[in-house]
Amino acid sequence: MRTDMRSRLLARVLTAFAALLIAAPAVAYDASRAPRYASPDMYRPNVDALTVNGSGLTCAPGAPCDIGSMKVAFPSLAIRSLLDRLSERPSVVDYGVDMTGATDSSAALAAALNSGKKVTAPCGIIRLLSTVAVTAQADFTGSGACTLFKYDVPAGAAVTPLLDIQKTAIGSRFDNFAVDHQANSKGYTPNVVYGGNIIASSAILVQADDTSVTRITASNGFDNCIAIVQFAGTGATVNSGQPRRASVRTARTNGCGVGSTPKAGAGVDVGSGSLAVVDDLVDIGSYGAFILDLGAGAQGSFSNLHGFFNKWDPTGTGNYTFYIGAGGSQFSNLHSFQAAYRGLWVDGFATDTTIANVMIKAPAAEGVVLTAARTSIANLAINSPGYGKPNGTVDAITIPNGTRSLTDINITGLVVSADFSTARYGISKSGTGTISGSVVGSSFTGAASGAVAPGVDSTFAVLDAGALAGAWTTYTPTVTTSSGAFTTVSATGKYRLVGKSIRFSVTVNLGDKGTAADLRVSLPFAAKGVAPLSGAETAATGRGLSGYVLNGQSMAVIKNPDGTNPLTNGYVLTVSGDYELP
Template structure:
């Protein structure tokens, strides 16, 4: 090779290198590279190397690739196909489409729900719920202008993005209707986390939310307006958590009702629904038509549900705190509940300061019959444990009608307007009750023109004045206390610490190791027809021992016979003129009968007489006068008999 040939060869090599470098550096179709090729000075890039490098790269536009990892990708103006499959989390090997993953929880915004509150959202929310999947309601304001949120699918869960997610009913000028209904078919469904504003004052005035009669005749006398509840739970084992305010009647109601008429139905009552971690306020603000119009409604009302669980919740300034209602065989377990400032209705259609709508922190009442006509165990098994009532305008706790078998433990009532406890029925066992400053409204008024609040006892025990007064559980009201403390700041405004009676239907109290500080007028008050306070040393098997009601002469003791009594426990009888040899004493009703002992303490008779009991009924005792000859002889006018009688 000549020097010229060598020079040409060198020149061609240099030109080749420049062309290759130019091919790399001059802009052309860009390549997506995960690794940047490295070159050394003077290195020759062969055609084979260039081909291999190009085959490992992907065009940014129009290219395709497999098993690539994208770190912080940004897709602009493109699309993602929901049909693509992705594996589940936690190293799952099962693949599902991306669309299936996104559909596990339905978002109401995907159905057009307006979260600004400007337009109705209930239609879109119900479309999302109708999918049967779990539903998510993001933060925002949602308006309900027609109908209500309707849950019908078993086990479905609807949850909100916390209490800042609000559902507000806007139906001014219409009859009351709920914001949320969990229907009977939605067994074990859950609704959690929203704030529901029923805005109850906007609705028309309509019928009262009470039974038409109290005697629980099958079907005919039960009419409740279920549509007045802000939230109505009708499904077995359903669960509600959240915040509810300004219910027309109750903020949360548990029971079975017709969604057409609002009346209670014969559909089996919901079993064991749960309300927990719930905060209610200003419930019962709607006008109830009566004369005059009044307000009524609880934070949570167990209407007809059986085995309901209401726990870890608070109510603030509703017309009542927490209820077990009077009709339909309701029963519940209340625990860890606080009622703040329960408000009495400004107007009183009935009852005055005695019993009125509203103002009661805990109202527990039962019925002796379910709505379908079957009997039930009254309130047996129902309980109120760790319940606190702060300054209710009426009572802290009221038990009413057929409320037999209740258990109340760790109850604290602070500054009630009237009594801490008013037990009007049944046998209730109390443990660790604290009653602080009862009757704080004594002598004061709430509504214009009304008479001032009366002075009452701290604890009142009597029997309900209802059409059911013949029922044994009402006639034989018994309060059993295992720990009762009554205190007052300064001079107590309440009259008696404990008061019994009003209707003469055998109310009684059993005190187990209880020491009480008397009120202004004393520790105990025994009303007409009431039983004595029963101390454990006198109390046995729930039976009557003695009565504060004195006996009366029925017959046989002569004209003008007189009595001096200390109830039935001990009394004297002075024989009148023209007496017989036997006589009958009329006594208060006992459970089974009376045992009476009598002694003639006079010496007017020529013969030594002995008075013996010869007979007994539940309301009388027969006595006869016997001489030493074993025969009956008339008493002598002016004889004095000392008598002691005990009921059994």
């Protein structure tokens, strides 16, 4: 039966070869190069000679032979040598890479990537005991996360990059593979390459213009998992604005920054690259999800960035899911979930930055820190800032500007909510310098003490969603007197907050004035300066009213135009006015 099966298989093989082979010299079958299937008898043609298209092929079983001149025609019907056809997409295995991870493949992988050919890799572990330097244009495609580059230098050794795509490798392309820097378990010491610059201890350095890295899974980087940066030479100095047009798309990173001190490494760090594109980044458990570094000309377009459970630096410096430290860039669709510190920091260097569609949920500290002028944010949602801390102790947004004056900070569509914890203020400021700009169309239901903390400049206007729609907020004023007491009195009130200005209206119903000497009603917020009131008695006389807001207090005094007190049983007094917050 086994002989019959082999005969049938051989007939099918000969039929297929008859359609493909145009001319062929005498060759011998090399069994050592046959694919390793589970049942060898199913595929080995144990014969001494074959005839294909009238040509005799002498096959000495087990003996190698030269097939260099064999011609083939694939479906395109373009005739070329079989060796040329097989070399069009070689595997890294053809260069000696061990896919079992048993031996060091650093030199073999470098040879494959620098070969000038498009190379692939099957599933397996590629063990690397030194940095793989890519010095020429490379084109590499793995088989997914199962193709793993594993940096495996001895524990305690000085760390180096796993993959260094140097500036001469312009236009390189890397796709569909995984890397593990192993900084979580190897106890590496700080790097000494590139002058000891901390960013050079990232798992992957992208130094070449027009480099594309796609569908990558990167883990346990000593510093960043992926860094877009170009060094000027072998020292620590970087080339500002270089490399250009590098891109990282569909990156999955985790555990990045685990070796550096302070631990500030991110999934992706654009260190000095300009015109960069980062899209579809998901980071879990790194010390930061994304960094746009400061002072080195970094710039680009960044979208669909997600950071989950970003860690707290044990040195106490704190980390951010997203750090923006350079200007002139665009960000869209940012999501931070349960960061151990803050969600987003727009640093002072990040002027002229535009950001859209940001969701920051349950950070342990503030949701957003703003210290950059000319910052525009559209659709910003901050949910439960200060998660894990007492309610009302952490602000949603803080502006620590020091003595600097910041202009044109504009936010549209800000929502502060409280699924798990309540913010103190929606926006606060800690510096002495002035700020200007606006928050338009906001909702601060998740802020216990209101939209804006005292001390935020009047030049920074906050127009809440209700005011934008022409709606009023109701409140119940308290009616008091400087001496004596009312027997029966009640009041209703409403206000509308527009930036730092408040417009309010109060109606007081005097049932029995008792022994009250004058009439005072509470306001929704304290006032900056004295402001006038106007109104009328609406139940009996229609007589006009006046009054004033007390400076620095949340209290208004209601008078007749002549300065007397409108205290008559049965009167209904309605007054309104505008004043400014401190």
